[in-house]
Amino acid sequence: MLVLNEILKNKDAVVKALAKKHFKADDIVEKIIELDKDRRETKSRLDEVLAESNKIAKEIGALYKAGKKDEADAMKVKTAQLKETGKELNDKFDLLQEQITKCIVELPNTPCELVPEGKNAEDNLIVHREGDFPQLPANALPHWELAKKYNLIDFELGNKVTGAGFPFYRGYGARLQRALITYFLNSAINRGFIEYQPPLVVNEASGFGTGQLPDKEGQMYHCTVDNFYLIPTAEVPITNIYRDVILKQEDLPIKNVAYSSCFRREAGSYGKDVRGLNRLHEFDKVEIVEISTQEDSYKILDEMVEHVASLVRGLGLPFRIVRLCGGDISFTSALTYDFEVYSAAQEKWLEVSSVSNFESFQANRLKLRYKNSEGKTVLAHTLNGSALALPRIVAAILENYQTEDGIRIPEVLQHFMGCDFISESNKI
RNA sequence: GGAGAAAUGGCAGAGUGGUCGAUUGCGGCAGUCUUGAAAACUGUUGUACCGUCAGGUACCGGGGGUUCGAAUCCCUCUUUCUCCGCCA
Known part of the structure; x- marks a missing residue:
């Protein structure tokens, strides 16, 4: 399979090269670019949520150590919502990743310049x-x-x-x-x-x-x-x-x-x-x-x-x-x-x-x-x-x-x- | 096929619920010393992703679960080792 970053960087060159194999790639490439944009955004948001969860978990740990059980228990409530959004984002991220791979796998290898034009x-x-x-x-x-x-x-x-x-x-x-x-x-x-x-x-x-x-x-x-x-x-x-x-x-x-x-x-x-x-x-x-x-x-x-x-x-x-x-x-x-x-x-x-x-x-x-x-x-x-x-x-x-x-x-x-x-x- | 044990960074090997991305040793890299090398000493040393940067996230065989929090607990799969059985 082709390398995602190469496709993103040189999309025109990839489309043009694949045309030599009589493969129309522009639709798939566009879709990949779109999915990848979504993937990046999702990843950023997911990381934020996870960072917040990690922070709270650490605070709870510290409170327990200090013997402040009540305060710790009170903080646990906050994590429920984070957990849920985290799971949603995670599922979305996995799905996007999967869809991107599915698209890339459909693309043939780009032929090198020495490959002659031709049908059969x-x-x-x-x-x-x-x-x-x-x-x-x-x-x-x-x-x-x-x-x-x-x-x-x-x-x-x-x-x-x-x-x-x-x-x-x-x-x-x-x-x-x-x-x-x-x-x-x-x-x-x-x-x-x-x-x-x-x-x-x-x-x-x-x-x-x-x-x-x-x-x-x-x-x-x-x-x-x-x-x-x-x-x-x-x-x-x-x-x-x-x-x-x-x-x-x-x-x-x-x-x-x-x-x-x-x-x-x-x-x-x-x-x-x-x-x-x-x-x-x-x-x-x-x-x-x-x-x-x-x-x-x-x-x-x-x-x-x-x-x-x-x-x-x-x-x-x-x-x-x-x-x-x-x-x-x-x-x-x-x-x-x-x-x-x-x-x-x-x-x-x-x-x-x-x-x-x-x-x-x-x-x-x-x-x-x-x-x-x-x-x-x-x-x-x-x-x-x-x-x-x-x-x-x-x-x-x-x-x-x-x-x-x-x-x-x-x-x-x-x-x-x-x-x-x-x-x-x-x-x- | 049956019973048991195990899987942690390049390798060896700690770690059994919270400052653990992970003690330590070896190896690697850089430096000090040396004419040079070795030895000794000091420092450093994983990968991927997101982000312009600061930084963040994930990864302790694979997958799932419990928990505020998992290398650590549970389930499952795979592989390896030991013993028993079978067999070219």
Whole structure:
């Protein structure tokens, strides 16, 4: 959520910035200003009443000590009215506070200047493109056919045991997953990230902390008996480590990496986009999360983008980096780069990573702060990115690396796979 | 799952109804001393909100209550520890 004082101070700038996200903010901002004025007045009056009550209480105490019981009892009468007005003002203050928060929570994060104008994905800015499209054999197949042919992934079995969108990986398919996870984690560790293995289930407070709740409640699997949620990304537990935490400036930047399964209900998405591995309810992902000072966050965003690029490059997949436009960028993000790999048999660009700087938007909600060099406690900046999401990478590898009689394995994975080629003759 | 104990400032740890925002120690910061450092000594040291200032208000795990007045009493929730049971 945005910071109240910033909204009050720079209301025109906030309204203008949010217009880029096609969000009409002026009504809400006006309402916030009005509510806040009322809140300040109420607070002043409440404080006066409390001060008066405290004063009387002290006098009564003094009288009791002096043994003047009658005078003390007489004074008690005075407090009844004060107590009542105090309670009224207090209730009013709480209500106003609540209403203000409710308004602020409706406001998306302000996009940074680099975010291009635009309505939808077509207006995103391609900032980088790398790698050549592969020459596929004449009998090239989409990955779901290849997965079946070489016994790598069993979608039907997933349907039987759980439901659509929960595939089984087996044999070399399972090994490929494990190889990718290891490759991604090792690469991050080599860049100084600390590896975490988080819980896959979080409580309600954590869901609020990273903003999944209350808006995206329907997108998460909910264990109602214990009021737990299955995580849609490791971002949720990893970022919530720092909920209500005050860090030291010398702790920053914090660089965490976590592999986790991710669970998404994906309510409402059907059709050809969900074919095969393109969209699943449960999938694996390695996520990087960084916490930085306010000054360094954009430098760190660039570093994260470079790290993700090195992963895709290492796998030899053609990819492009797009800077999301105002209409396509998420509610919480100030600047986002998406990575798309080209999946040659489907002839489609598949989104495999999304790297974002949230500036202080998440930190404000999390109450994640640090003491800066002047000793002042200020909000930290948070960033995260997929590095990387597995299923679409697997899809692209299967499709792009297929030959007439098998699937080659990218060199960086061969050691973890224990083979360099999957074929009819060696399939498991 | 059952029984009991506890939760206080950066940390340790007092405080069981009124000058307690909280004794004290450690740590931190500033100073004295010293060529420098250490030690010793002296002072200082939480956060948020309201107010132009003076100042005021709130905060002793969270929430509610009793009282003129709550860190202190009551209820409730959470967490931690000890014991018992169960178990990978």
